[in-house]
Amino acid sequence: MNEAVLVPEVNESLPSIRSNEGMLAWVASVDHKQIGILYLLTALLFFLVGGLEALLIRIQLFFPNSAFLSPEMFNQIFTMHGTTMIFLVLMPMLFGLATYVVPLMIGARDMAFPRLNAFSFWIFCFGAFMLNFSFVSGGSIGNGAPDAGWFAYAPLTEVPFNIDPGMDYWALGILGLGVSTLTSSLNLIVTILKYRVPGMTMTRLPLFVWMVLITAFLAVFALPSLNASAILLLFDRKLHTMFFLPQLGGDPVLWQHYFWFFGHPEVYILILPAFGVISEVIPTFSRKPIYGYEFVAGSAVAIAFLAFGVWIHHMFTVGLGQGIYFVFAATSMLIAIPTGIKIFNWIATMWQGNIRFTTSMMFATAFIIEFTVGGLSGVAFATIPIDWQLTDSYFVVAHLHYVLFGGTVFALFAAIFYWFPKITGKKLNERLGKWQFWLTVIGFNLTFLIQHFLGIIGMPRRVYTYPDEPLWTPLNQVSSIGAFLLGIMVLMFLVNLIYSLKRGEIAGDNPWDGSSLEWATSSPPPPENFTKVPPIKSRRPLWDINHG
Amino acid sequence: MLLTLLKPSSPQADALSQISLLVLLIAILIFAVVAALVTWATFKYRERPGRTAPQSTGNNKIEVLWTIPPVIILVVVFFFTVKTMHAVDPPSGDTNADIIITGHQWWWEVKYPASGVITANEIHIPVGKRMLVRLESADVIHDFWVPQLARKIDAIPGRSNYLYLEADSPGSYRGVCAEYCGTQHAGMRILVIAQAPAEFTKWETAQVAPPSPASDPLAALGAKIFEDKTCYFCHTVAGTGSTETIGPDLTYVATRQTLGAGVLKNSSKNLAAWLKNPQLFKPGSHMPDFQLSEHEVQALVSYLESLP
Numbered sequence: 001m002n003e004a005v006l007v008p009e010v011n012e013s014l015p016s017i018r019s020n021e022g023m024l025a026w027v028a029s030v031d032h033k034q035i036g037i038l039y040l041l042t043a044l045l046f047f048l049v050g051g052l053e054a055l056l057i058r059i060q061l062f063f064p065n066s067a068f069l070s071p072e073m074f075n076q077i078f079t080m081h082g083t084t085m086i087f088l089v090l091m092p093m094l095f096g097l098a099t100y101v102v103p104l105m106i107g108a109r110d111m112a113f114p115r116l117n118a119f120s121f122w123i124f125c126f127g128a129f130m131l132n133f134s135f136v137s138g139g140s141i142g143n144g145a146p147d148a149g150w151f152a153y154a155p156l157t158e159v160p161f162n163i164d165p166g167m168d169y170w171a172l173g174i175l176g177l178g179v180s181t182l183t184s185s186l187n188l189i190v191t192i193l194k195y196r197v198p199g200m201t202m203t204r205l206p207l208f209v210w211m212v213l214i215t216a217f218l219a220v221f222a223l224p225s226l227n228a229s230a231i232l233l234l235f236d237r238k239l240h241t242m243f244f245l246p247q248l249g250g251d252p253v254l255w256q257h258y259f260w261f262f263g264h265p266e267v268y269i270l271i272l273p274a275f276g277v278i279s280e281v282i283p284t285f286s287r288k289p290i291y292g293y294e295f296v297a298g299s300a301v302a303i304a305f306l307a308f309g310v311w312i313h314h315m316f317t318v319g320l321g322q323g324i325y326f327v328f329a330a331t332s333m334l335i336a337i338p339t340g341i342k343i344f345n346w347i348a349t350m351w352q353g354n355i356r357f358t359t360s361m362m363f364a365t366a367f368i369i370e371f372t373v374g375g376l377s378g379v380a381f382a383t384i385p386i387d388w389q390l391t392d393s394y395f396v397v398a399h400l401h402y403v404l405f406g407g408t409v410f411a412l413f414a415a416i417f418y419w420f421p422k423i424t425g426k427k428l429n430e431r432l433g434k435w436q437f438w439l440t441v442i443g444f445n446l447t448f449l450i451q452h453f454l455g456i457i458g459m460p461r462r463v464y465t466y467p468d469e470p471l472w473t474p475l476n477q478v479s480s481i482g483a484f485l486l487g488i489m490v491l492m493f494l495v496n497l498i499y500s501l502k503r504g505e506i507a508g509d510n511p512w513d514g515s516s517l518e519w520a521t522s523s524p525p526p527p528e529n530f531t532k533v534p535p536i537k538s539r540r541p542l543w544d545i546n547h548g
Numbered sequence: 549m550l551l552t553l554l555k556p557s558s559p560q561a562d563a564l565s566q567i568s569l570l571v572l573l574i575a576i577l578i579f580a581v582v583a584a585l586v587t588w589a590t591f592k593y594r595e596r597p598g599r600t601a602p603q604s605t606g607n608n609k610i611e612v613l614w615t616i617p618p619v620i621i622l623v624v625v626f627f628f629t630v631k632t633m634h635a636v637d638p639p640s641g642d643t644n645a646d647i648i649i650t651g652h653q654w655w656w657e658v659k660y661p662a663s664g665v666i667t668a669n670e671i672h673i674p675v676g677k678r679m680l681v682r683l684e685s686a687d688v689i690h691d692f693w694v695p696q697l698a699r700k701i702d703a704i705p706g707r708s709n710y711l712y713l714e715a716d717s718p719g720s721y722r723g724v725c726a727e728y729c730g731t732q733h734a735g736m737r738i739l740v741i742a743q744a745p746a747e748f749t750k751w752e753t754a755q756v757a758p759p760s761p762a763s764d765p766l767a768a769l770g771a772k773i774f775e776d777k778t779c780y781f782c783h784t785v786a787g788t789g790s791t792e793t794i795g796p797d798l799t800y801v802a803t804r805q806t807l808g809a810g811v812l813k814n815s816s817k818n819l820a821a822w823l824k825n826p827q828l829f830k831p832g833s834h835m836p837d838f839q840l841s842e843h844e845v846q847a848l849v850s851y852l853e854s855l856p
Contacts, residue, residue, distance in 0.1 A: 071731045071832050149728050155705060156688040156730055161653075246706030252689060253704060286593070292606035317691060317702045317727075319709035321640065322633055329629050333622045340618045341611065343582060348610075350589040354601040357594065365590060372582045376575040383571050383625055385564045385632040388699035392691060392726040456554060458695050460726045463734035467810075 030114035031527060032103050035121050037423065039096025042125065043089050048490070049132070050084035053077050055487055058447075058480040064468040074464035075147040076166070080131070082150030083170070086270070087177045088128050090404065093412050094273040095120075095184050098212040101419060102188060104518035104525060105206045107197025107533040112190040120184035127176025134169035146170035149462060151263060152233070154244030154255035159237050168237060171230040178227040181269075185216035185223075192216075197517070199536030206516045206539070207290060210297045211276030214304045215269050221308065222265035229258035253318055260311035268307045270404060271371075272300055274411030275342060278364050281414050282346050284514050285361035286353030289540060292345040299338030306335050316387040325384055332382035339375050343368060358512070359433030363414035366441055370406025374399060377452070392462075395455025401448045413440070413493075421511045425523045426504030432496040439489040446482025450475050515540035557721065557742075558697045558714040560636045567632045574621055636699055638680055638710045645682035647671065647713065651690030651703035651725065653834060654732035655796050655809040665755040666784075668796030669809045670739045674748035675718050683709040686793065688730060694723030694740050702727055715742035720805075731832030737810025759787055759799055759855040770851025773844050782835070785855065795835060802853040808833070816853065820845050 026034055056077050060069045069077065099117065103110055111117045137144045146166040148157045157167050192213045196205070205213075233255075235241040242250040275296075283290045290296060312320065312328040346368055355361065377399040380386045390396060413436075421427045454475050459466060466472055510519035519542050521530050534541050556562040593601075649671070650657040658667045673679050683692055685703040692711070693700040701709050715721065723738035743751065762768040771788075774780060779798075780790035786799040801807075804814050808830045812818045821828075823845045826835040840848070 071734065075728075075731060075733075153689055153728070156728070161688055161730060251706065253707070287601045289603060289605050291604065292611050295606065295611050317700050318704065319701055319707070322637065325633070326630060330626060333626060336622060337615060337618050341615060344614045345606075345611075347582070347585045347589060348606075350586075350593060352602055352604070353589075353593045354595050354599045355590070355593050357590075365586060368586050369583055372579055376579055379622075379625070380568075380571050380575065383567060383629050385567045385629060385636065385699070386571060388636070388701070389564050389568065389695060391700065392693075392728075458693075458722075458724070460693070460724045460733075462728040463724075465734050 030110075030118045032099050032111045032114065032117060033423075033525065033527075033529075035117050036096050036098075036100025038121055039092045039099060039124075042128070043092040043096060046084050046088035046092075046128065050081055050089055051487065051490055053081035053084065055483060057081060058483040060464065061466070061476045062480045064466050064473050064476075066465055069464065071464040072147065075462075076135075076145040078462060079146050079149050079170075080135075083131060083146070083174075085404070086150060086266070087174070088131070090270050090408055090412075091177070091181060092124060094215075094270065094408070095181065095188075097277075097412075097415055097419070098188055098215075098273060099184070100423065101518060102209055102212055103191060103195070104422075104521065104529055105209050105516050106192060106195060106200055107517050107530060107536070108191060108195040109529050111187050112195055113187050116183055116187050120180045120187065123176050123183070124180035127173045127178075127180060129173075130169050130176060131173035134166045134173075137165050137169060151259055152255075153259075154233070154236075154252040155246070157233060157237075157255075158245055159240075160245075168234065171234045171237070175227055175230045175234075178223045178230065181219050182223045182227070185219040188212055188216040189220070197533050197536060200517075203294075204536060204539045207279035207293065207296055208273070208276035208516075211272045211279070211300055214300050215272045218265045218269050218272070218304050218307060222262045222269065225258050226262035226266075229255060229262070232258075253315075253320075256315050256318065257311070260314040261308070263314065264311040265304075265307040267403065268303055270408050272303070274367070274408045275300065277411045277415040277418070278346060278367055279342075280514075280516065281360050281364040281418050282349050284418075284512050285356045285358060285364070286350050287356075287513070288349055288353045289515075289543075290345070291348035291351075292341075293539065295341055296345050299341045302338040303335060306331055306338075310335065313382055313387070316384050317391055329382055329384050333379060335382075336375065336379050343372060343375075356512075358417065359428070359430055359437055360414045360417035360512075362434065362437045363410050363417065363440075366437070367407065367410040367414065370402060370410055370444070373449075374402030374406055377402065390455050392460060393455035394451040394459045394461055397461050398448045398451035398455065401444075401451075405444060405448070410440070413437075418512065419518075420500070421507030422518055422523050422525070424501060424504070425507055426500050427507045427511060428500045428504060429496050432492060432499070436489055436492045436496065439485055439492065443482045443485030443489055447479050447486060448482070450479050450482075454479070510542065510546075513546065515543035517541060555696055557716050557719070558712075559716075560699065560712055560714060561695070561697050563632050563635045564699060567628050570628060571625060574625070578621075636712070638712055642680060642710065643682070643708075644680065645710065646679040647673075648682045648684065649692060649703070650793075651683070651685040651687075651692070651729070651736075652793070653687050653730055654725070654736040654830070656692075656725075656736070656738060657686070657793060657796065660752065663752050663756055665752055666797045667755060667800065667804070669737070669806065670741060670804050671713070672741045672743060672748055672751050673713055673715060674745040675715055675742045677745070678712050678714045681711050681713045683711065689727050690725045690729050690736070691727035692723065692738070693726040694721050694738055696721045697723075697740060700726050713740065715740065718742050718744055732830055735809055735811045735830045735833070737806075739805060739810065741805075754803070754856065755800055757856075759785065762851055762854055764850065764854065766847050766850040767854040768851075770847035770849070770854075773840075773847055774851060777838055777840070777844075779848075798852060798855075800856050803856050816849055819852065820849050823848055 060066050060074055134145045144164050144166045232243045236243050242248045244250050244252050244255045279290055279296055309331045313332040417428050507523045509522055520534050538544055556565040648659040656669050658671050683703045685705045690703040691700055697715055698711055698713050701711050719742055721740040725736035762771045782792050782794035784790045784797045807814050807822050811830050825837045826833055827837050
């Protein structure tokens with residue numbers, strides 16, 4: 001590293017755990033690494049909460065005509081499970097990871113706006129608190145948590161049908177979370193565009209950073225629609241406006257347009273950073289550069305543009321007229337092409353490689369297969385006649401879990417096993433990790449593969465109980481057993497985290513022979529991230545040094 | 549009797565099922581290719597001492613080549629999508645409905661405008677005749693789904709949707725509400741009963757015959773309780789002046805196969821149990837527990853069963 005580029009002199013030290021020990025150091029921190037860790041830990045906490053809710057759902061559905069939970073309770077639990085997993089687990093995990101890793105990957109000292117970064121995290125906590133406080137807010141039925149599903153279709157959310165305060169907490173919570181995502185995205189965009197170290201051109205940017213950049217742009221255009229609809233819902237409920245009530249000229253379908261104009265880009269907000277993780281992990285462990293860098297990045301840009309032209313595929317049963325449906329069927333099918341390009345490029349990256357199957361690489365490899373299932377059932381839903389039969393059935397539950405669990409969660413495990421050594425200086429235990437991997441694969445497919453078939457034989461989603469139709473009971477029982485395997489998997493992961501933090505193998509700066517900049521600094525990185533940044537002459541600055 | 553889309557029993561459901569099978573086959577094929585490539589790479593390119601990986605960064609020709617098959621497949625699927633949609637859906641402008649179905653929390657109101665029949669949760673249709681259904685909602689969004697017969701479509705307050713309902717052979721076809729609509733979304737089931745045309749006409753005639761006046765004293769007491777306990781605030785019985793549609797029309801409830809939109813089989817015993825406490829069978833339903841005495845329940849059952 002003789003040709004070093006100096007990082008600009010720092011005049012004022014930012015608060016960090018190094019300079020100020022104790023809890024206060026974390027609460028007051030504006031350091032991107034500490035805020036990133038706070039995001040990840042909060043998301044982990046809510047992962048346990050959302051997972052517990054999932055288990056309650058699966059216990060209830062283990063037997064037909066079960067009375068384990070009341071219908072009121074079940075409806076609150078499935079609403080909170082969906083809302084929690086999307087807004088309080090996947091979003092903060094991905095944005096937390098981006099907050100931690102992106103400045104390191106581009107050789108920056110911190111985010112562009114450190115204080116805004118802290119604001120994003122704390123307003124996120126406020127939203128998360130609002131949502132979950134509803135459980136103890138007290139309502140006329142059950143205990144008052146929102147109970148209209150995660151996409152909260154009007155007019156079920158309106159006062160005439162939903163008098164409890166749960167929906168108010170939901171709207172307020174969503175507003176907080178929406179603002180958090182917006183500010184965090186703006187921060188990431190400016191950081192990536194303006195704070196790259198000299199030599200790090202846009203065509204040398206690591207693909208994870210590319211994906212985060214595209215995700216952030218998606219969020220900036222999609223989230224305002226969610227924030228606005230949350231405010232309109234609050235107006236309807238508190239000021240007696242009628243945006244979504246049909247009696248005086250409002251329209252419940254308007255809610256669906258607003259929600260899905262956010263909701264579909266949201267799916268790509270949740271999956272593009274996962275694509276980014278896979279595009280880092282697979283090349284590193286295959287000991288090759290990514291195959292077709294321009295095509296992986298370019299196809300993500302294509303997905304981002306298409307993302308805003310497909311939302312009506314969530315509304316194929318609304319009855320909007322065939323003309324508009326043809327257009328949205330075509331755009332929705334088009335998404336398959338850039339997605340397919342990515343899958344082929346990842347496989348081509350593995351091709352002729354010298355692949356090390358660490359836990360991280362195993363999760364990344366399984367991601368390709370599981371996500372392909374979710375992608376293919378997505379094409380099925382773009383085929384409108386299939387949507388007319390299978391939407392709102394258990395088939396769609398299976399589909400969305402193959403995308404968000406088989407896709408995003410698998411990628412997140414790959415990411416955590418990959419970057420944990422950088423964050424903590426210790427490696428996660430590989431033996432436990434491999435057990436966890438196989439348990440995840442078996443548990444996940446047991447739980448959700450079967451639900452495709454449940455949908456085909458007519459089981460609707462969001463039912464608190466079901467009659468003893470042929471095959472429904474055994475299939476639901478297999479699905480529940482799978483869910484409990486996933487529960488054990490999560491416990492195993494927690495044990496691994498705690499064990500490895502205390503006794504994990506010391507990682508060193510670059511345990512995986514990674515080629516991007518975050519591996520150039522110490523593990524964990526110093527408060528200023530780098531003392532010296534190696535010269536950037538290609539997409540793989542560290543590979544150039546170690547193998548050049 | 550299976551609630552499944554694997555056994556389509558109408559031309560519409562058959563068209564939906566055919567394109568589903570086509571896409572399923574294509575999907576399995578693509579999945580097999582991806583899974584085979586990944587598995588191959590996993591075994592073939594596992595790390596071995598002495599091997600170094602070639603540092604290739606891509607090939608534009610290959611990138612373009614592997615985009616072609618997906619494009620062709622999608623064009624084919626899109627073609628069949630448009631074709632099937634035309635085959636399944638009624639043309640817009642056709643609004644002369646044979647049946648009007650209205651979703652309520654948590655039951656289905658069924659009206660036949662031509663004959664004036666009003667019933668609930670059970671839809672009788674003549675075999676082989678394509679019935680145009682108008683779908684509406686009285687409160688929140690519901691979704692009408694009878695997988696063996698027809699597409700799924702939403703019932704939205706303030707809007708009307710149309711679909712064809714038809715059955716190839718006589719029988720009972722089950723369906724459900726598929727859009728989450730509140731507490732008892734799970735207890736909002738549908739039964740479509742396809743009958744030979746002659747039988748259907750017989751049923752239709754019987755359903756519009758004026759109800760017989762309560763002759764036996766227990767039934768007469770039931771009629772009085774129906775008024776005293778304000779049952780008519782929500783339910784209609786033809787000939788009594790009640791017109792409310794908050795709950796199902798009860799004029800011919802005794803001729804139906806189920807109670808509570810499919811949560812109970814219809815029998816004198818079950819009707820009595822339901823009247824005693826509907827919340828036991830359908831918790832959260834809008835029908836409260838009226839704390840009726842055993843005698844009152846028997847009188848009401850006798851009244852409701854004397855009507856047809």
